[in-house]
Amino acid sequence: MATRERPPRGRGGDARGGSERGGGERTGARSERGGGERSERAGEREDRRGSAESQQRFVYGVNPVLEALRAKPDEVERLYLVEGQLGARAAGELLSRARDAGIRVEKVTRERLGALAEGGVHQGVVVELRGYTYAELEDVLEAAKAAGKPPLVVVLDGIQDPHNLGAIIRSANALGAHGVVIAKDRAVQVTGTVAKASAGAVEHTLIARVVNVSRALEELKAAGLWVAAADVEATEPMWSARLDGPLALVVGAEGTGVREGVLKHCDFRLRIPMTGQVGSLNASVSAGILLYEVARQRGSAPVR
Template identity: 75%
Template sequence: MARQRSPRSSEPRSVERERGGSREERYVYGVNPVLEALRAHAERVDRIFTAEGQLAAKAAAEIFSRARDSGIRLERVPRERLAAMAEGGVHQGVIAELRGFEYMELEDLLEAAEESGRPALLVVLDGIQDPHNFGAIIRSAHALGAHGVVIAKDRAVPVTGVVAKASAGAVEHCPIARVVNLSRTLEELKEAGVWIAAADPDSKEPLWSARLDGPLAVVVGAEGAGVREGVLKHCDFRLGIPMLGQVGSLNASVSAAILLYEAARQRGTRPAAGS
C-alpha cells in the first residue's frame, strides 16, 4: 500500500445527569476510575462519596490524600446511597462526582499526534452502543499508543460511568472526539494525510499483510452489524482477522485491540511491562 498522501495543512462507570437545567454531572465509580480521575483531572472532581468500611485502606489513603490536596469535598454516605448512585454497578465503596465529560475536536487529536512525533493512530467507532465494548476499546487505544478515539454524536453510546469502569480509568487519559458525520470525518482525515482501514470480517486481506506504520485510522463497527456500507466506501482498505475456530467474528473491542496491536508492532512500539 503506497504512502503518498499529502501532509496536513495549516484530543468503574459514570452516570451522566442533567443538573440545574444546563449543568451536567457525571458519577464515576470504582477505585481505579476514581483514582485516575483524581490523578488526571482533579480540577474536574466536585465531590467524592464513600461508604464506611467498604473502601480498602490503601485505596482510601491515596483517594483521601489527593482529595484534600485539591480541596475536594469528601462525604461519607450509607452504602445504600452509593448503590443507588452507581445504579447497581460495583462501586467498591467510592464514587466521584465530576463535571460533564469534555469531548475534544478532531483537530485536537491530529495536533496531539503531530506533537507526539509519531504517525497518527486513531480509532473511529461506527455505531458502538455497548458501553462495555466502548470502555474496553478506550483502554486498548490508550495502552497501545493511539492518539484518540472518534465517535458519532448519534447512534453511539457516549462516555458514561459504565464506559469509565470498563476502561479502568483510561477514559481520563485518552482523548475522545465526538463528530456529527463519520463519513465526512473520514474524508477530513484523508485530507490530513491519514489512511483509513476498516475492520471487516468478510475481507480476504489479513491485517498483517497491510502497511499500518504510517498515519492511520482504524474503523471498527458495532458487533453484528459491523461497519456500515456507507462508511466502508470512505475507507481505503478493509482488513480481516483470520481465525481457526468455528465462530465467524470477534467482539468489537477484541477486534480493535488486535488491529491496534498489529499497528503498534509494525511501528516498533514497545509497551511498558505490565501495561
C-alpha cells in the same frame, strides 16, 4: 505530519477498495466540496463545541476514581465513600488527593452509593464530575504531531455497548492511539460505566465526538491519514497490510459491523484470521487485536 504518498498495501494483496478508487477519483470527489460544504463543516464544529460538555456524570470503582483524581482533580465536584469498605492504601490516596484538591468528601451508605453508580460495581467509592469534555479531531491530530509520531486514530461506527466502548478506549490508550472518535448520535457516549470499563483510561485519552462519521473520515484523509476498516468479509489479513504510517482504524458495532456507507470512505479493509468455529469477535477484542498489530509494525508493542 506524514502524507498519503503511497497506499499501505500488503505484499500484493487486494486492498478491497483502494484499487477501485484511484487518485483521480478521490481528487474529483474532494473538489466537489466547495465553500458551502466547508461552511457546513464549520457549523458542525461549532455545534460540537457548543455541546461538547455532557451533563454531570458519576465515575465509580477504585481505579477509575483514582485516575479521575490524578488526571482531572479540578473537574471533580464531590467524593462519596462507604466507610470501612475500602482498603487502607486506596482510602489513604483517595482522601489525600481530595484534601489537596479541596474536594468535598461525603460518607454515605452502600444503598446511596449503589444508586449513584446506577447499579454498577462501585467498590465503595464514587466521584461526581462536572461532565466529560469531548475533544475535536484537530486536537487528536495535534496530539500526534506533538508526539512526533504518525497519527493513529480509532474511529468507532455505531458502538452502543458502554463496556465495549470502555474496553476499546483502554486498548487505544495502552497501544499508542492518539485519540478515539465516536458519533454524537446513535452511539454510546462517555458515561460512568464506560469509565469503569476503561479502568480510568477515559481520563487520559482524547475522545472526539462528531456529527458524521463519514465526513470525519474524509477530514482525516485530507490530513494525510489512510483509513482501514475492520471487516470480517475482507480478503486481506491484517498482517499483510502496511499499518505503520498515518492511520485511522475504523471498528463497527457487534453484529452489523462497519456500515456500508462508512466503508465507502475507507481505503482498504482488514480481516482478523481465525481458525475456530466462531466467525466473528467482540468489537472491543477486534479493536485490541488490530491495535496491537499496528503497534507491532510500528515497533512500539509493549515489552515487559
